[in-house]
Every structure is written in structure tokens, then in C-alpha cells.
Amino acid sequence: MIKDTSGQDQVIKQKPKLLKPALAITLMLSVVTWTGFAMFNSDNASMSIDKAQLQLAKVERGNLVRDVAATGKIVAANAPKAYSPEQGFVSLNVKAGDTVEKGQVIAEVESPELNNSLKQQESELARLxxxxxRSELASRRQALALTKTLDLxxxxxxxxxxxxRRAQLSIEKRLISQIDLEKAVDDLAKAKLTYKHAQQEVELAKDTLSFELQSSKSQVARQQLVVDELQRKVGNLAIKASVSGIVGNLLVQPKAMVVKNQALLTLVDLSAFEAELQVPESYANDLGIGMTVELKIGSEQITGQLSAISPEVNNREVTTRVRFETSDISNIRxxxxxxxRILLENRSDILMVRRGGFLNAGGYVAYKIIGDLAQKTEITTGVTSINHVExxxxxxxGDEIIISNYDTFKNADALLLR
Known part of the structure; x- marks a missing residue:
């Protein structure tokens, strides 16, 4: 029987691959760095913000012009109204928008009562x-009679x-009796007394005639004043323009019945314009007469001075008037x-930063940029202008801070900028 090959098999253990020394060191440093950075940020930054979405500004030294922005409109510094001098029917010789010259008759009021009164007073003046x-003729006649009496x-x-004298000579020559002499002396005394009284009567009569004539002259002069006043009133029925300019608004209809001192129309002096600006109430106490104001009318820059400040506040705004420093301004209506821009104050060589939404938090804190972190820092701010804050x-x-609105930061102590 043939045996299998299991007895010939041997288990070979694979040796792990070793990394190159340089690559191993790099990986180890990266792990340590990220671990440390994560631990640091986790301890100091409670949230991360995209840096591209933030507005940043550097703190710098310079001159801060404290000012306040305002809007307004051009107004006529001289816009008088024409009034009816008497009761009557008015005839308007101009229309709204017409150009008028000073002294031009712009309206006429017809007053039959005033004209009739003038004629009556003129007749009385003629009688006086x-x-x-007649008194002067009578005075001359009486003066002539008195002169005749004095001459006699x-x-x-x-x-x-x-x-x-004849009696004195005759008595010396014994041509007349003593009685005739005494009669001549009595006649002389009587003649002297008559002449003396005649002189006194003439002087008194002349004073009386002079007084009567002066009284008559005073009555004539008084009546002349009455006639002159009525003539002046009748002359004023032709209403003349007090300034050269244009007619603004018509306040009555032609041929309308008007009463004395009723406004008829408005005139606008085109040579005298001012600016009327509305300033926020919070700046009311900082305003002062004579402050410099920079105005922008269309594309034109004009400088003026604050000439008037309203004592009252309407809709949380204060109304001011600005007088232009130059009169040759064209194309204004x-x-x-x-x-x-009202220039309130000019401070030199101060620490300042550009204004931003961070002031909504009260100007007590700011997020200062330190590397990739924005650290919450307590600050103190001073005066503000349109563009900068002290x-x-x-x-x-040289410090750089976030000037965006801090509402989304949730009062975090530090921010991670990515």
C-alpha cells in the first residue's frame, strides 16, 4: 500500500514585511502631531468656523474722524409767502413754476370798500x-383891519x-386958559392910552389868527396822513414779488374771495438754498452750530456748516440746517x-479698527486671530465714526480680529478656523 504525502508536508510561518525606516518615522510623527492637535483643540476650541465666511480687520494707529451720517433734502433758505393786504377778490398774474423778478406784480386784489374809502377821504382833504x-384870507383881512386901527x-x-405942544406955547403967551391946556393934556394921555391898547389888541389878534391858521393846517396835515395811508393800502393791492425766483405753490384759486392776511402763493429764491438733514436722536447732544458738514448731491461734493438745530425730536430724529460755503452751485432743485456727513470730532494718533457687526455685542469682547484659532478677548472701545471705532x-x-457679527459664535471662548 502506498503512503500519502502528508508526512512530507511542513508548515512554513510567513515573516511580516518591514517598512522602510524613513516611512515608518514619518507615519509615527504624523500620528503624534494629529493626536496632539486634536487634544489641544478639543481643550480650547468649542466650535470651528469657515474662515472664508468671516470679516477680518487689523488694529492700527491713525487719525479717527468722529462723524455721523445723515440724509436729507435741499430746501430754499428764502421761501417767502405772498399775503393778501385787504379783503377782496384776488387775480393771479402767475402760475406755479413761473419765473418772476423782484418787484414784479404777481397778484392783484380788488377791494371796492378800500377804493371808496380813499375817495371819501380825498374829498374831505380837499374840503379842509x-x-x-378861506381862513388864510380871513386872517389877512382881519390883520389889515387891525393895522388900520393901529395906524388911526x-x-x-x-x-x-x-x-x-400948541397949548403949552399958548399958555406961556396967555393966549388960552388953563382949562384949555388941561384938556389938551387929557387928550394926549387918552391918545397914548388908545395907541397902547391898539398895539396890544393887534398883537393878541395876530397870535389868535396864527393859532387858528395852525389848527387848520394841522387838520389838513392829519387828513393828508389818512389819505396817504389809504393810497398806500390801495397801492399794496398790487402784490409784488419780494425776491427773484420761481413761483412755488398757489394757495388760492384765481378770482377767489380772500380775507386780510390770507396766504396767496409761495415764492422760492433760487439763489439761496440750504440742506435740511435728519440726524439720529442719539447724536443730538453732540451737535453744535458751526460744525463742518460734507454733503454729496448726486456726484458733486459740497462743504457746508451747521447753521441751525431743531430744539425738538420727531420720530427719533433731529432736524438740522446746513448753509453752503459756496453760492455757485448748479443743478440743484x-x-x-x-x-x-457731520464731522463731530477729529482725534489723531489713536488705536482703532474698522467697524463691523461685532459692535452689536456691546464692544466689550473681540475674537483675536492667533494662528488657526480665534481667541475671545475682552476689549474696551471708545468713540465711533462711520467707518472706524476707537x-x-x-x-x-497689528492684532487681527473678527469684525463679523458674533451671534453665531454662541459666546465660545475660542474658535477653530478652517
Whole structure:
């Protein structure tokens, strides 16, 4: 019987393949590195973030211009209204949008009552002037009569003096009696007294006539003032433009019945424009008259100064007025929209970083980039501008931080950036 070959078989144990020394060392270092990195990150980073989705900015030193952005519109600095001077029917000589010159008649008010009153007062003035002329004639007549009386008294005085001299000579020559002499002396005294009274009466009469004439003249002057005032009012019925510009809004209809001091239309002075800006209420206490304002009207940059600040707040906004520093501004229109930047303060050589959503967290923390980690760091911020925020503590120049919104970070102490 032939035996099988099982007795001839032998079990051969295969020897394991050995790696090359260099490759074995590389694999070992990689394992150690990844293990250590995983252990480090697991201890310090609670979540990982894609770095491409973040906004980063470096802390730097420079000049920070503290400003506030605002929007507004162009308004006319001089936009007067035309008012009705009296009650009546108005006729408008212009339409909205028409160009007018200063002094041009833009509307007329028809007032029959005022015209009638003027005619009555003019008639009264004419009557008083006639009375004054009559008084002057009567005064001249009375003055002539008084002069005649005074002259007659003078003649009688002269005659009495002659008779007295004749009587004195005659008594010396014993041509007349003592009684005739005494009569001549009495006649002279009587003539002197008559002349003296005539002089006083003439002076008193002249003063009386002068007073009466002055009174008549005062009445005429007073009536003349009444007529002049009515003429002025009638002249004002033709309403003239107070400025050169365009007609804005018509506030009444043509041929409408208007009352005294009722607004008729608005004029817009095209040579005097200002900017009206709406500023957030939070900046109200920082605003001041004379601050520099940079305005952008379309593609044009204009500089102005803050000229007025409203004392009240509407819809959490404060209304301000800006006066342009130059008057040769073209292509601007009433109510044209614009944007502006009010320069509140200029700080030099300060630590600052670009503004971002991280300020929504209050500006107390920031995530500083250290390698592939973003470490949560406490910071202190100062004043802010439209583009930058001042850093007071917690960061140094050259540090890079995340300025994106931190809401998705869940207040993590550290972030792994991948």
C-alpha cells in the first residue's frame, strides 16, 4: 500500500514585511502631531468656523474722524409767502413754476370798500384845504383891519401931541386958559392910552389868527396822513414779488374771495438754498452750530456748516440746517435728496479698527486671530465714526480680529478656523 504525502508536508510561518525606516518615522510623527492637535483643540476650541465666511480687520494707529451720517433734502433758505393786504377778490398774474423778478406784480386784489374809502377821504382833504385857504384870507383881512386901527391910533396920538405942544406955547403967551391946556393934556394921555391898547389888541389878534391858521393846517396835515395811508393800502393791492425766483405753490384759486392776511402763493429764491438733514436722536447732544458738514448731491461734493438745530425730536430724529460755503452751485432743485456727513470730532494718533457687526455685542469682547484659532478677548472701545471705532484697551496695533457679527459664535471662548 502506498503512503500519502502528508508526512512530507511542513508548515512554513510567513515573516511580516518591514517598512522602510524613513516611512515608518514619518507615519509615527504624523500620528503624534494629529493626536496632539486634536487634544489641544478639543481643550480650547468649542466650535470651528469657515474662515472664508468671516470679516477680518487689523488694529492700527491713525487719525479717527468722529462723524455721523445723515440724509436729507435741499430746501430754499428764502421761501417767502405772498399775503393778501385787504379783503377782496384776488387775480393771479402767475402760475406755479413761473419765473418772476423782484418787484414784479404777481397778484392783484380788488377791494371796492378800500377804493371808496380813499375817495371819501380825498374829498374831505380837499374840503379842509379849502377851509384853510378861506381862513388864510380871513386872517389877512382881519390883520389889515387891525393895522388900520393901529395906524388911526397913531394918527390920533400924533395930533394930540401937536395940540399939547400948541397949548403949552399958548399958555406961556396967555393966549388960552388953563382949562384949555388941561384938556389938551387929557387928550394926549387918552391918545397914548388908545395907541397902547391898539398895539396890544393887534398883537393878541395876530397870535389868535396864527393859532387858528395852525389848527387848520394841522387838520389838513392829519387828513393828508389818512389819505396817504389809504393810497398806500390801495397801492399794496398790487402784490409784488419780494425776491427773484420761481413761483412755488398757489394757495388760492384765481378770482377767489380772500380775507386780510390770507396766504396767496409761495415764492422760492433760487439763489439761496440750504440742506435740511435728519440726524439720529442719539447724536443730538453732540451737535453744535458751526460744525463742518460734507454733503454729496448726486456726484458733486459740497462743504457746508451747521447753521441751525431743531430744539425738538420727531420720530427719533433731529432736524438740522446746513448753509453752503459756496453760492455757485448748479443743478440743484428744491426737495432734491442728498446725503451728508457731520464731522463731530477729529482725534489723531489713536488705536482703532474698522467697524463691523461685532459692535452689536456691546464692544466689550473681540475674537483675536492667533494662528488657526480665534481667541475671545475682552476689549474696551471708545468713540465711533462711520467707518472706524476707537480701541482703548485689550488690543494692540497689528492684532487681527473678527469684525463679523458674533451671534453665531454662541459666546465660545475660542474658535477653530478652517
Amino acid at each position: 384845504k379849502g377851509e384853510l385857504a 391910533a397913531q394918527v390920533e396920538l400924533n395930533a394930540a401931541e401937536r395940540e399939547n 428744491q426737495n432734491q435728496r442728498l446725503s451728508g 480701541v482703548l484697551a485689550g488690543l494692540d496695533a
